[in-house]
Amino acid sequence: MKTNWPADLQLSQLQLFVRLAEAGSLSAAARQLELTPAAASASLKRLEAALAVRLVERSTRSMRLTPEGELLREHAVRALGVLDDARSLLSAQREELSGEIHLAAPLDLGRTVLSPLLDTFQARHPRLRVVLHLSDSVHDLLRDRVDVAVRYGILRDSSLVVRPLAHTRRTLVGAPAYLALHGHPAHPSELARHNCLALNVAGRPELRWSFHRGTESLKVKVEGNRVADDGGLVRQWAVAGLGLAFKAGIDVRADLAAGRLVEVMPGWQGDSFPLQAILPAQRHLPLRVRRLLDALVMQFSRLDDPAGIPPADASNDNTASAPFD
Template identity: 50%
Template sequence: MLRLDDLQLFVRTADAGSLSAAARALDVSPAVASAALKRLEHELEVRLLVRSTRSLRLTAEGEQFLAHARAALRSLAEGREQLAGGKAAISGELRLSAPSDFGRNVLLPWLDAFQQEHPQLAVRLLLGDRVSDLFRHPVDIALRYGIPEDSSLVALPLAAGNRRVLCAAPGYFARHGMPRQPEELRGHNCLLYMLGERVHDRWRFTLGRRETSVMVRGNRVSDDADVVRRWAVAGQGLVYKSWLDVADDVRDGRLQLAMGEYLGEPTPLNLICTHRAQLTRPVRLLREYLQVRCAEVLAKAPW
């Protein structure tokens, strides 16, 4: 029978990349930690870790089992919370990944307020526009625009009605004019960012039942969406961005909307995890909190 402390030791070792570090974190001796891993491997009849005097790495079987071990530990923690009636203050560490622009400029103050409500909760935030591999990276949940291509992931909506908007700094429009229809974008400097491994250079708009797709070009491309937004605020060109990302800039006059009669592409924001067992009480509370905040921003959307 698998032992809970053996699972905890295995997960800690995988996260730390070190058996001795995991042993220190759990306040056990290296000998006890080594015995726990051997006992777990014996029960599973597989090799989970390849260890030497200088390195430690997961085997293919270890990587596969790690997600299940994490889910089992979280499920047990959630069960304890439910038995306690959900009245205890939430605590522990919540590890999440978020897009760079949304994370830096929108999510950060929201997380500050959320932690003020729950001061015993620690947050580890990873920012980036590349889609995190939730089975490999040490995160509990990810906030991402769009529906994940991997159908095995759980995607829960935070802002289902979010869309892209076309905008630029007032100074840019003063120098180059404001486009009135999608075809005019070919004559403008469009600031581009990368989605995955490709440049997002096909911008789609809808007017009534008519959908228009335009291939755009520009002199600046980045794999960081926040950099692209900053270029736009500096007057370097047009951007086609999520309303959640630019709502504050539009409100404060740093950016100005264009082609307002056209609808931009739907860009839903979702909370993504590998299994519903990861929807612990802290995750559920954070999701509810973010849904309310996103709804406040969307209530002021131009469509």
Template identity: 50%
Template sequence: MKIENLGDLHVLVHTARGGTLTAAARTLGMTPAAASATLKRLEAQLGTRLFERSTRAMRLTPQGQILLDYAVRAFELLDEGESQAAADRATLVGTVRVAAPSDLTRNLLLPIFDEFMAAHPGLQLQLSVADRVLDVMRDEVDVAIRYGTLADSRLVARTLANSSPICSASPDYLRRHGTPRTPQDLLRHNCITFDRGGRRHRLWRFCRDGQWTEVRVDGDRSVDDASLAREWAIAGMGVILKSEIDQRRDLDSGALVALLTEWQTEPYPLHALLPSGRFVPNRVRALVDFLAARFAVGAGS
């Protein structure tokens, strides 16, 4: 049998997001009993179970996951169609949900976002600023701005800037502790580390004349917010290894001093990540194009 009421899929989507029928019912403004009846009707129409039920939560079955992915894409397509039908084709409307690193957002992206929003007053921006990596496929995110290589085949990456991390420290720290001349000198310095990809990044790699060397650094401070690592470095607390894009203002102002400049580090490109195969609304494509254009003219070079 075919699905008779497209609105029933809202119960599927919100149950998957909230983990329970009660959460879905609350979001949809209906009773838990009505939500449960809707889900049972949907399963009966399809002839398959969509959730494994327990006393604490509901977990999608493989069939439920397949239907969820298509349902989310269908609702996005409908939203985009309604928006375009109700507005001039040149007008962008709706919400753009963006996830981006904290330091990059504060130092570089905010004015770019402001400029984009000013050009498209019909849009709303929902910004998630954190260094933890959100699941673009499952979380409510249209595009994620992230450093590093693409490891998830379900995502499409558009390169915004080619970047490599550099070591730096404040002039005050270098006066008190000396300037490292080789990567091995970092073993005698207080190195501030932060999470990269959900793991503490302590293995720093450098290359000169085609030869790579690795140094496992240590220090008295680590943090899961890269912007705080940068602030500690500016305050003279230690040495950091961080994208040059994030540090450019501090390097230009003299708040931080670049170290080991004769050594190369591994490429750490900046990407805009989009879900592969999912319908991408015009407003999201427009933002990615806008970001790419701004980085191309100098924001990230």
């Protein structure tokens, strides 16, 4: 590969190439950068012509980087990162971060907790655009256009970096009206007589709920007449008095505080698990993303989690692991 950069080399070509390398698909990279496939293909060809090397091996089904492409990717990520940091630092001198951050999160957490926490941060940085990707399915950070994902559970993927935000536990909740009509269960075995609202996880309703009391642990099978793949909808059904829900304590903290929901069987604990910010290890972390992560750590540390579990240790940026729940 030539050591001197061609005079006609454009930053947009390098940005497209880096996106292609991350997404593994030219069409995916084009969508992320809001280009037509034809424009993206032409840009890649111009980049290869300018450098006089083949950067990508093309087949009918996939694209992979050549050794020269891998070398360019390493240096392009570093160069684009340095330029992005310089731009951010210049803006930060005016206390105005700018640019765009793509943030993924579960539906209910994003709507009820994360979105309000972002208000203060964006009020301080009005030129910053935050794009929220809300879904209860897990985003692929290496293929999707996501800078940071906020997820419940423990990570085992060594290609990702973890920033702890908080700890919570599953909390059994119901509306006062539902409990007045159907009674308060005192033991997990009594849930068989209650309408239990379930979340679809990986295409299947989550109908086996785990409880702990001291050294005793048990798992019970529950039934109910409503299932959704939207955790926020499950919570709304519970608030409406349609059944009992087994939710992360952080998600229902506002409803518990307002009395819309009450904790059921408080002597029996649900599983505890962390809430973490996840980001790709090999991707450059722009200053705006680092500032957002710091703000989220601070904001989550102030939340009063009704589950009674203290916030995570924000000084530990990497955690080890078991699979995500």
